[in-house]
Each structure stands twice: as structure tokens, then as C-alpha cells.
Amino acid sequence: MTIAILFLLTASLWVATKKIDYTWRWNRIPQYFFYHAETFETIPFDGQILTISSLHGVSTVTYESESNEKFTTKVETESLRVSEGEELFEDDNIGSNREWKAGPLTMGLLMTLWLSAAASFFGLIIGLVTGLCRVSKNPTLRSLSSFYVEVIRGTPLLVQIFIFYFFLGTVLDIGRLVAGISALAIFAGAYVAEIIRAGIQSVPKGQTEAARSLGMTATQNMMHIVLPQALKRVLPPLAGQFISLIKDSSLVSVIAITDLTKSGREVITSTFATFEIWFTVALLYLLLTSVLSQLIAWVERRLAVSD
Amino acid sequence: MIKTVDLKKTFTGRGQTVYAVDGVTVNVEPGEVVVVIGPSGSGKSTFLRCLNGLETLTSGHIVIDGVDLAHRKTDLNQVRREVGMVFQQFNLFPHKKVIENIVLAQMTVRKRDRAEAEEKARMLLEKVGIAEKEQEYPSRLSGGQQQRVAIARALAMDPKIMLFDEPTSALDPEMVGEVLDVMKNLAREGMTMVVVTHEMGFAREVADRVLFMDQGKLVEEGTPEHFFTEPREDRTKLFLKQVL
Numbered sequence A: 001m002t003i004a005i006l007f008l009l010t011a012s013l014w015v016a017t018k019k020i021d022y023t024w025r026w027n028r029i030p031q032y033f034f035y036h037a038e039t040f041e042t043i044p045f046d047g048q049i050l051t052i053s054s055l056h057g058v059s060t061v062t063y064e065s066e067s068n069e070k071f072t073t074k075v076e077t078e079s080l081r082v083s084e085g086e087e088l089f090e091d092d093n094i095g096s097n098r099e100w101k102a103g104p105l106t107m108g109l110l111m112t113l114w115l116s117a118a119a120s121f122f123g124l125i126i127g128l129v130t131g132l133c134r135v136s137k138n139p140t141l142r143s144l145s146s147f148y149v150e151v152i153r154g155t156p157l158l159v160q161i162f163i164f165y166f167f168l169g170t171v172l173d174i175g176r177l178v179a180g181i182s183a184l185a186i187f188a189g190a191y192v193a194e195i196i197r198a199g200i201q202s203v204p205k206g207q208t209e210a211a212r213s214l215g216m217t218a219t220q221n222m223m224h225i226v227l228p229q230a231l232k233r234v235l236p237p238l239a240g241q242f243i244s245l246i247k248d249s250s251l252v253s254v255i256a257i258t259d260l261t262k263s264g265r266e267v268i269t270s271t272f273a274t275f276e277i278w279f280t281v282a283l284l285y286l287l288l289t290s291v292l293s294q295l296i297a298w299v300e301r302r303l304a305v306s307d
Numbered sequence B: 001m002i003k004t005v006d007l008k009k010t011f012t013g014r015g016q017t018v019y020a021v022d023g024v025t026v027n028v029e030p031g032e033v034v035v036v037i038g039p040s041g042s043g044k045s046t047f048l049r050c051l052n053g054l055e056t057l058t059s060g061h062i063v064i065d066g067v068d069l070a071h072r073k074t075d076l077n078q079v080r081r082e083v084g085m086v087f088q089q090f091n092l093f094p095h096k097k098v099i100e101n102i103v104l105a106q107m108t109v110r111k112r113d114r115a116e117a118e119e120k121a122r123m124l125l126e127k128v129g130i131a132e133k134e135q136e137y138p139s140r141l142s143g144g145q146q147q148r149v150a151i152a153r154a155l156a157m158d159p160k161i162m163l164f165d166e167p168t169s170a171l172d173p174e175m176v177g178e179v180l181d182v183m184k185n186l187a188r189e190g191m192t193m194v195v196v197t198h199e200m201g202f203a204r205e206v207a208d209r210v211l212f213m214d215q216g217k218l219v220e221e222g223t224p225e226h227f228f229t230e231p232r233e234d235r236t237k238l239f240l241k242q243v244l
Helices: A002-019 A104-134 A139-153 A155-169 A176-202 A207-214 A217-256 A260-271 A274-306 B046-053 B076-080 B096-109 B114-127 B145-156 B173-188 B200-206 B222-230 B236-243
Strands: A032-044 A045-053 A060-065 A070-076 A092-103 B002-013 B016-028 B034-035 B059-064 B083-085 B161-165 B191-198 B209-214 B216-220
Touching: A032 B096, A060 A092, A060 A217, A070 B173, A092 A104, A092 B114, A092 B216, A104 A139, A104 A176, A104 A217, A104 A274, A155 A176, A155 A217, A207 A217, A207 B083, A207 B173, A217 A260, A217 A274, A217 B096, A217 B209, A260 A274, A274 B114, A274 B200, B002 B083, B016 B173, B046 B059, B046 B191, B059 B114, B076 B209, B083 B145, B096 B145, B114 B145, B145 B173, B145 B236, B173 B191, B173 B200, B191 B236, B200 B222, B209 B222
Parallel strands: A070 A092, B034 B191, B034 B209, B083 B161, B161 B191
Antiparallel strands: A032 A092, A045 A060, A060 A070, B002 B016, B002 B059, B209 B216
């Protein structure tokens, strides 16, 4: 049934695009992931080809300059443009080499992955520290941390990114990448802090009492008893937070970081394949987020042994 | 061993002040087993929790083994490692295996190495009669078994005093016996114990002294024979009539 409904939806979308005369060009998409780059080998001076030996599709060309210096270069046999004994002028083409190169979409995907990984890592650390401050006995730490959480949760991420890039970036002289990652990390940290605080408070008081009655210090209690239990409990909401962090990372494209979203936009300017690219970009985000949620589900299952 | 002088503990909430413990003065000798009984809400648990600093006292003094808990310079953690506590709800650490429950505090607080701590843990598990469960998680054990692990965990710190806060109240009736047996053995070995309980049989059999508390006050104290056969106070008589 689900499949039938999804099929119907896709079919109607297809009919709708037919009506506006849109030509789908899915075949143009793969080259933006990987493409065959051709680099031409040229002779840097006037000279003569001495020998050519071919092996496994690669030809080794030896040539000599007018001052009798010998050089060799390797090109693909298929692209070979010269023969033995031929006289060449400077910058004449000998042949070419082709190699696979990552296209803009792959680079963008890697950038998004790196941005989200770095921001998640720092966000988790910031959130952990702030969460601990939120439940601390020290009133200064408590109010400072809740001020931070309120400010970050109460302002849009887009505005925060602009402030980080234009204000802090100028004042502290940090690059756009650092500005982007810190904006994301500090944004995520506020939410993680609240999740951690809720987790810590959900651990029964008796646990702390048992630990303290054994003579453990408050820190030992937190490290060995409360935090491990709290982290296990907050794993699902934490997963949700990091998944939205991956999606929110698309906003850093506004400060000209070439992440997946920005790469998509750039590809569209050269292909005009608007629909295909945005669908592809969406699928790539979906790929990242579902890998992450599978990963966390796996960790959750492993931690469930003590239940 | 334990001396309290005019111990008071008040809770304030909604503009009311509740005297949970109201001027209790007790002296517990080394090796003595003291059982505290009384109706619910009489402050017995709060009194017990004051003894190892889980509740901060409002006024008065508690002196444990010569150390005054009310003194500002007293390191409560130092005192607590000498005072074991067993809770009504067991409070085992659910994320750690039985043996880890017993090993953890030995390593972090007593700074023993793992081999020594594990040896001690196995010896104690043997003593409380559940040596075969050392690799289980607490959630796989019955209530009685969990409580015995909790006792072993407290004993692993080599405490001078053991406090029991209604250790059998959360147990199914058929499991009460196994926990009480462990406690009786402990008493016979000469451990100083303060036990809050509703088990009158245990009080009669094991206690050296019985304290009866009501509304935060120490109403009557005496030997079990005196207490159960010829109580002086009317409130004690009324309570005993209700429970026996």
C-alpha cells in the first residue's frame, strides 16, 4: 500500500513536470560527482623524439633538446600524437593523461560532512560543559550557562552565522570556515546542553546518594555514575540534534563556504538542471542523516545490554 | 561510636516548617546493634540519613568515631567511607555488572588496585550467598539478591558502621528472610549497626537496643525485652498494638 501511494505521487509529479515542458537530464548529473580530467603533456622546448616504448597502454616518450639534454614523459598510448624521430617545436602536444577527479558535488558532500563532524564534536563538548554548569551548585555558572542557552535558542541560526562571520570574523580575524564551524558548534551546544541537563536530572536521586554514601566525591559520582546513565538515556534526542545539525549546516553557504548546498547552486548555474540537482542534493543529505541515525541506533542497541 | 546531641533537622516548604528530627540525643557504642522503629513520617529515615551527611543537620551535633559532622572543616567524604549505607530501593548502579558495582568505589575511593578489589568483591558475594551472579547486570536479579549485592557493596569499603534504611520494605515477603539472615550474620560478627525497620522479629532477635521515634522525637529507648513486653509510654503501647 505504501509503495502504491508513493508510486502514485511520483507519477503525478512526473505528469506535472511534463505539462511545463521540462526536459529531465539525469544523465548530466554523474559528471558532477566524478569526471575524467584530461591533462595535456607538451614539449617545453624545440627538440626531437628519440624513442617511444609502450607498455600496458602507457607510452614512455624520450625526447632530446637542441643542447642534447634528454627527458622522458609518460602519456596514454591512445592519446599519443607523435612518432619516433619526429621534430617538434616548443609547446607541441605529445599526448595526454586522463584521471578521475572528484566533481563539485562530491567536494561539497565532503565539505558538509567535515563541517557537521567538526561542529558536532565541538557542539557536544560545549553542550556537555554547559549542561554540567546548568546543574552545578555555583550560581554564577548556572546563570551564565542559562543565559548562553537562552541567547542562542532565541536567535535564528542564520543571523548567528552572519554575526560570526561579519562581526567576530572581522574583529578576531578568523576565516570563514572557522566562523562557520564555530557558529554551528555554538548553536548545537545550546541544544545539547539542555538535552544533557534533562538527562542528568532524569537519573534517580538514589544513584547519587548511593555513590556519595560510599565516599565518592561529587566529581567521581558525576563521572562514574550519573553521566554514563544520563548519556545512555539522552542518546535518541542527541541523535535528533546532530541530524538537524547536518541539515542546518546548509545555512553556512551564505558565507560562501562551498558545502553541498552551495555546490548544488553552482552546478545549476552551469547546467540549468535545477530540478535534478536539488533532488540529488536532497538525496545526499538524506544519505548522510540516515547513516548517522543507523550509527546511533547501533550504539543504542549495544548499550541496551544492561536493561 | 556514634553520638548525637540535640540533633534537629527541619524542612521548610510552603511557609511551613516541619521538624523531621527534633532534638534526638543518642549514643551508640562500638559493636552495638540499634534498631529504630516508629510510624511512617516519624523521622527515622531522616535521622539515619543525617548520620552519614546525606541530609545536612539544622542544629545540634553528630560525632562519628570522634569526628564532628557539623564542623566546617570536616570532610564528609572521609566520614562516609567509614559509614556504609543500605537503601530501601537498593540503588545499585544499573549500568554496571554486579562485580563492577562492588569494585568501583573500592578503586575510586579506597584506591585499591583491580585485582585486590575483585578478590574482595568475590569474597563478599560469597558471604552474602550470590557468588554465581557476579557477571549479571542488577536488573537481572531479584529484589532480595539486589539488596544483598547492595550490602556487599557497602561492606567492601570496610566500614566501621553500617546504616540500614528499611532494607526489607521494598522486597517481596519471601525474600525478606534472605536479607535479614545476612544482616543477622553481620550483627553476630560485631558490626556496629543502626537499622531502621518495620521487622519487629528482627528487632526482638538481633537488637541490643530499640529506639522508638514519633514526630521527630525520641519517645522511648530500651532493650528489646523491655520494649516489647513492658513499654512505658502510651504512644509506644499504641504503636505496638497496631503492628504486633
